[in-house]
Amino acid sequence: MNEKEFGEKLKPWLERSAHSLGQVQETRLKAARLRALDAYREPVRLFGLVPMSAGTAKTIQYSFVQRALLFLPLAALLVALAIQSFPDSADPGDLDAMLLTQELPPDAYLDPDFRAWLSKQQP
Amino acid sequence: MAQQAAALIAALALALLLLAAPAARAYDPNTPSVPWSQLSPQEQRVLGPVAPDWDRMPGFQQQRLRSSARRYPSLQPIQRERFENRLRDWTAMTPEQRRAARETFQGFHRLPPEKQHELRERWLRERGGGRGRPPGR
Numbered sequence: 001m002n003e004k005e006f007g008e009k010l011k012p013w014l015e016r017s018a019h020s021l022g023q024v025q026e027t028r029l030k031a032a033r034l035r036a037l038d039a040y041r042e043p044v045r046l047f048g049l050v051p052m053s054a055g056t057a058k059t060i061q062y063s064f065v066q067r068a069l070l071f072l073p074l075a076a077l078l079v080a081l082a083i084q085s086f087p088d089s090a091d092p093g094d095l096d097a098m099l100l101t102q103e104l105p106p107d108a109y110l111d112p113d114f115r116a117w118l119s120k121q122q123p
Numbered sequence: 124m125a126q127q128a129a130a131l132i133a134a135l136a137l138a139l140l141l142l143a144a145p146a147a148r149a150y151d152p153n154t155p156s157v158p159w160s161q162l163s164p165q166e167q168r169v170l171g172p173v174a175p176d177w178d179r180m181p182g183f184q185q186q187r188l189r190s191s192a193r194r195y196p197s198l199q200p201i202q203r204e205r206f207e208n209r210l211r212d213w214t215a216m217t218p219e220q221r222r223a224a225r226e227t228f229q230g231f232h233r234l235p236p237e238k239q240h241e242l243r244e245r246w247l248r249e250r251g252g253g254r255g256r257p258p259g260r
């Protein structure tokens with residue numbers, strides 16, 4: 001009996017047993033199968049240097065992404081604080097000072113014709 | 124995972140609030156008024172053209188003017204002259220007019236320099252009648 005014939009004889013027994021499995025065992029078997037498949041893959045080199053199994057490399061990669069996501073809220077806060085700390089963007093009086101000291105007088109910006117010309121230039 | 128998502132949303136919301144804070148502060152109608160006599164001598168000198176109206180101005184307008192006046196020492200002589208000449212008319216505008224002027228000014232400054240030049244020259248030629256040009260130009 002060769003390997004293929006043995007497999008075909010064994011298959012109905014395995015399928016019958018599989019139907020009687022509970023949810024927990026099924027999940028554990030799936031996990032074990034995935035681990036076995038990971039271990040079966042060609043080994044890879046991390047950063048082209050350290051040889052390791054493909055499964056371990058995947059785990060490391062996943063954990064890096066997860067850690068980066070954990071730091072995302074902190075990064076968002078730091079960016080917001082940094083933007084706020086620029087005095088020029090936070091000081092509303094700067095805009096008025098600029099407006100008052102340009103070549104055009106402030107009433108130009110209220111002139112309907114000027115606003116019409118401006119709106120034609122804007123995309 | 125749900126906790127991480129909640130933390131992320133909370134942090135982003137806080138960041139947005141922080142970013143919106145300066146704009147909110149700029150229009151706070153509850154800003155207390157400051158009497159003219161409490162301004163520093165330098166502020167009184169720069170804001171001199173609006174001294175007669177100062178004590179009648181709402182607090183947020185005073186705050187904004189004081190903030191503008193802080194830029195005065197760093198201005199060029201021609202800019203100082205414009206600031207002094209235009210301050211009174213500027214404060215006489217309604218808050219809506221000032222807001223509209225700021226919006227148009229910001230839109231104007233987003234244009235490429237050559238377009239700004241074109242529009243500026245056109246307005247000065249057709250509508251300015253010399254108003255925008257300072258003496259000595």
